Amino acid sequence: MKSPRVVALAGGVGAARFLDGLARILPQEELFIVSNTGDDAEIHGLHISPDIDTVTYTLAGLADPQRGWGIRGDRFHCLEALARLGTETWFQLGDRDLATHLYRTERLRHGHTLANVTAEIRSALGVRAQVVPMSNDSVRTxxxxxxxxxxxxxxxxxxxxxxxxxxxxxxGAERANPAPGVLEAIAHAEAIILCPSNPFISIGPILAIPGIREALRQRRQRIAAISPIVGGRALKGPAARMMRGMRLTPSAAEVARQYADFVGVFVVDQIDSKESPCVDALGMRPVVTNTVMSGLRERKALARQVVRALEIET
Amino acid sequence: MKSPRVVALAGGVGAARFLDGLARILPQEELFIVSNTGDDAEIHGLHISPDIDTVTYTLAGLADPQRGWGIRGDRFHCLEALARLGTETWFQLGDRDLATHLYRTERLRHGHTLANVTAEIRSALGVRAQVVPMSNDSVRTxxxxxxxxxxxxxxxxxxxxxxxxxxxxxxGAERANPAPGVLEAIAHAEAIILCPSNPFISIGPILAIPGIREALRQRRQRIAAISPIVGGRALKGPAARMMRGMRLTPSAAEVARQYADFVGVFVVDQIDSKESPCVDALGMRPVVTNTVMSGLRERKALARQVVRALEIET
Structure with a gap:
C-alpha cells in the first residue's frame, strides 16, 4: 500500500465531523486515520469501539447527523428486549449498529487483529480512507x-x-504497541492533523502508546492541531469541565500547551484570537479561523484552512 | 420447588403449539418441559438454542404465529447490516430475538449453566412453566x-x-448428563408426554442422554406420545422424508415402534385410525383423535385428549 499523505489522530464525534470535511477536500485514499481505542468497552459480551465506529459511520455517510454516534434511522428493538431480560441498557446500541459489534467480536475471537477487522468493516461500508486503531493491544481509559x-x-x-x-x-498503554503502519505513516506523511478532540480522553490515549509521541516530535513542523475548546467551552463532551477538575484553565491556549512539544501549527477559533500570542509564545504557529462546524460547509471550510496552513496540495 | 405434575419432552414448533394448548388446560406451574438442545448452534458468536426459544416465546405469547419461530413482528435490521459486512445470514435472527441470544451467550460465558440461563429468560418473559434444557452439556446433532x-x-x-x-x-451425548431435576421429574411426575416432535432430531437427542431413556422405561404406563406423522406426512419439518432416507415407512405406527420400549399410550390422528391395531400390537394403548392443530381450539382439544388418556386431573 502506498504511504498515506495525511495522518489524522482522531477521537469520536468532533473528529468525525472534521474528517468528513477533510475527506471531501483530499482524496479519501490518502487519509490515514489513527483512532482512539481507549474508550473501547465490552458490553453484552460484545467488543465496542465507539470512536472507530463514529469515524467509520461518518465517512460512510451512515452516521446519525443529530447524535453524531450510531447509524441514522437505527432502531433499538434489541436493546428494548435486553431491558426486558433485566440487563442494564444505559449504553445505547442500535439494531443495525449491533451488526458491527457482533462482526468485530466474532472476528477478534477467531484471532484477527482489531486493525484487520477495522479495515474489513470500513471497506465493507465503502470507506476508502484507512481507519486504524491506535493499537491492536487493549488500552482502557x-x-x-x-x-x-x-x-x-x-x-x-x-x-x-x-x-x-x-x-x-x-x-495497558505502557505495554501496548502502535498498530502496524502507524509509526511509518507518522514518519512519512506529508502532514499530520490532530482533530478537534478531547486532549485527555481522545488524543491522550493515542499519545500514551510508547513510540507515538516520540515519532510525532520528529515531525513537529508538519503537525497541526485544532483546538476543541472554543471560547472556554468544549464544542462537544466534557473537555472543559475535565480541565477545571484537573486545575487547568479551559482555554485553547491550555490545549496548545499540552501539545507544545510536538505540534507546530495550532488552530484556534476566531473568538479566541486573543489567545494567538500565547500559542505563539509556545513556539507554535497560530491559525485563527471559524472552527465551529455547524454544517458541511463549515466542515469543509475548516478542513481547507488546516490543509492550507500545512501547505498540503489538494 | 415442588415436584412438577407433568413432564413434556419437546422439540420446536410442533411441540410449542401442543404445549400452548396444554398450558391452558393445566396450571403452567405444574409443567416441566425438557427441551431438545441438539440443534443448538453458535452463530455470529452467539449461543442459539432454537427449540428452547420457540417453546419459551410461544408460552410467553410472543411467538410469530405464522412462522412458529422467532418473535411476532420482529424486524431484521441487524441481520441486514451483517449481510452488508459480508457475513452469511442464512440463519434468520430478528432484532428482538437477538437480545435472547446476546443475554444467553454472555451469561454462559460468565459460567452460568444453560439451565439457569433458560430459567432466567423464561421468568423474565413471564413463562411460569419450567423450561429446562435436556442437558447443560453440549450435545450437537x-x-x-x-x-x-x-x-x-x-x-x-x-x-x-x-x-x-x-x-x-x-x-457429545455419551458424555452428557441430564440437566438437574430432569431424572427426578421423570421419576415423580404424574405423567409424561412426548410432544408431536420429530422422533429422530427432536426427541432423539433427549433420549440419547445417558439415563433418560432408562428413567422413562420405569414410567411406561404413565407416558403418552403424540405422533408427529399424520397420514404418512410430517405436519411440520422433514420427519417423513428422513424416515424414508433411513428406510423406514413414514407412518404413525413406525414412530410408535421407535418409542415402544418406554411409551404406554400412543396418540394417532383420526385419519390414521387404521394404524391402531399396529400400535396395540406394540403393547401400547392407542388413542385416536384430531392431532392437527390448526388453531388454539385444536391445540386445547388435543391437550385435553392427552390429559384424559393419562387420567391427569385438571
Whole structure:
C-alpha cells in the first residue's frame, strides 16, 4: 500500500465531523486515520469501539447527523428486549449498529487483529480512507473521580460525564504497541492533523502508546492541531469541565500547551484570537479561523484552512 | 420447588403449539418441559438454542404465529447490516430475538449453566412453566447425508432439509448428563408426554442422554406420545422424508415402534385410525383423535385428549 499523505489522530464525534470535511477536500485514499481505542468497552459480551465506529459511520455517510454516534434511522428493538431480560441498557446500541459489534467480536475471537477487522468493516461500508486503531493491544481509559476510578464508559455514558475528574490513566498503554503502519505513516506523511478532540480522553490515549509521541516530535513542523475548546467551552463532551477538575484553565491556549512539544501549527477559533500570542509564545504557529462546524460547509471550510496552513496540495 | 405434575419432552414448533394448548388446560406451574438442545448452534458468536426459544416465546405469547419461530413482528435490521459486512445470514435472527441470544451467550460465558440461563429468560418473559434444557452439556446433532455429515443447522436451515438423511448422531451425548431435576421429574411426575416432535432430531437427542431413556422405561404406563406423522406426512419439518432416507415407512405406527420400549399410550390422528391395531400390537394403548392443530381450539382439544388418556386431573 502506498504511504498515506495525511495522518489524522482522531477521537469520536468532533473528529468525525472534521474528517468528513477533510475527506471531501483530499482524496479519501490518502487519509490515514489513527483512532482512539481507549474508550473501547465490552458490553453484552460484545467488543465496542465507539470512536472507530463514529469515524467509520461518518465517512460512510451512515452516521446519525443529530447524535453524531450510531447509524441514522437505527432502531433499538434489541436493546428494548435486553431491558426486558433485566440487563442494564444505559449504553445505547442500535439494531443495525449491533451488526458491527457482533462482526468485530466474532472476528477478534477467531484471532484477527482489531486493525484487520477495522479495515474489513470500513471497506465493507465503502470507506476508502484507512481507519486504524491506535493499537491492536487493549488500552482502557480510566477516569479518577471523587467516587473512585471509573471505567471510561461508566463515567462517560452511564454517569453522563457528571463526575468531576482529577485525572485519567490508560490501563495497558505502557505495554501496548502502535498498530502496524502507524509509526511509518507518522514518519512519512506529508502532514499530520490532530482533530478537534478531547486532549485527555481522545488524543491522550493515542499519545500514551510508547513510540507515538516520540515519532510525532520528529515531525513537529508538519503537525497541526485544532483546538476543541472554543471560547472556554468544549464544542462537544466534557473537555472543559475535565480541565477545571484537573486545575487547568479551559482555554485553547491550555490545549496548545499540552501539545507544545510536538505540534507546530495550532488552530484556534476566531473568538479566541486573543489567545494567538500565547500559542505563539509556545513556539507554535497560530491559525485563527471559524472552527465551529455547524454544517458541511463549515466542515469543509475548516478542513481547507488546516490543509492550507500545512501547505498540503489538494 | 415442588415436584412438577407433568413432564413434556419437546422439540420446536410442533411441540410449542401442543404445549400452548396444554398450558391452558393445566396450571403452567405444574409443567416441566425438557427441551431438545441438539440443534443448538453458535452463530455470529452467539449461543442459539432454537427449540428452547420457540417453546419459551410461544408460552410467553410472543411467538410469530405464522412462522412458529422467532418473535411476532420482529424486524431484521441487524441481520441486514451483517449481510452488508459480508457475513452469511442464512440463519434468520430478528432484532428482538437477538437480545435472547446476546443475554444467553454472555451469561454462559460468565459460567452460568444453560439451565439457569433458560430459567432466567423464561421468568423474565413471564413463562411460569419450567423450561429446562435436556442437558447443560453440549450435545450437537449431526446429520449423515450423501454430501457427508452436516451440522444440524447447516442441514436444516442453510440447505433447507433437502439432503436425504441416512442417519443422525448426537455428538457429545455419551458424555452428557441430564440437566438437574430432569431424572427426578421423570421419576415423580404424574405423567409424561412426548410432544408431536420429530422422533429422530427432536426427541432423539433427549433420549440419547445417558439415563433418560432408562428413567422413562420405569414410567411406561404413565407416558403418552403424540405422533408427529399424520397420514404418512410430517405436519411440520422433514420427519417423513428422513424416515424414508433411513428406510423406514413414514407412518404413525413406525414412530410408535421407535418409542415402544418406554411409551404406554400412543396418540394417532383420526385419519390414521387404521394404524391402531399396529400400535396395540406394540403393547401400547392407542388413542385416536384430531392431532392437527390448526388453531388454539385444536391445540386445547388435543391437550385435553392427552390429559384424559393419562387420567391427569385438571
Amino acid at each position: 480510566r477516569v479518577c473521580t471523587p467516587s473512585g476510578e471509573l471505567e471510561f464508559q461508566t463515567y462517560f455514558v452511564k454517569r453522563r460525564a457528571r463526575d468531576s475528574v482529577s485525572g485519567v490513566r490508560f490501563a | 449431526r446429520v449423515c447425508t450423501p454430501s457427508g455429515e452436516l451440522e444440524f443447522q447447516t442441514y436444516f436451515v442453510k440447505r433447507r432439509a433437502r439432503d436425504s438423511v441416512s442417519g443422525v448422531r448426537f455428538a
